Amino acid sequence: MNIKPLADRVLVLPAPAEEKVGGIIIPDTAKEKPLCGTIVAAGNGTKDEKMILKEGDKVLYGKYSGTELEFEGEKYLMMRQSDVLAIVE
Numbered sequence: 001m002n003i004k005p006l007a008d009r010v011l012v013l014p015a016p017a018e019e020k021v022g023g024i025i026i027p028d029t030a031k032e033k034p035l036c037g038t039i040v041a042a043g044n045g046t047k048d049e050k051m052i053l054k055e056g057d058k059v060l061y062g063k064y065s066g067t068e069l070e071f072e073g074e075k076y077l078m079m080r081q082s083d084v085l086a087i088v089e
Contacts, residue, residue, distance in 0.1 A: 005043040
C-alpha cells in the first residue's frame with residue numbers, strides 16, 4: 001500500500017455491496033452503501049489521542065462517514081478514527 005494516512009486518519013476498504021437479495025438482482029443505483037470494512041492503513045495518532053486501530057481490523061462506521069477516494073482502480077474511504085463506531089472481532 002502506497003498510501004499512509006496522517007495523524008488520526010485510517011484508510012478503509014469497504015466490504016462489497018449486496019448484489020442479490022432472494023434471487024432479485026439489485027441495480028447499482030439502488031445498492032445500500034456498506035457500513036463495514038477492513039482497515040488497510042492507519043496513521044500514528046495525535047499527541048492528544050493515540051491510534052488504537054491497526055491494519056487488518058474489521059470495523060463498522062456511520063453511513064455518511066469518510067471521504068471516498070479511488071487508488072489504482074480500488075475504492076477506499078479515508079476517515080478519522082473517531083468516525084469508526086466499533087471493531088468487529
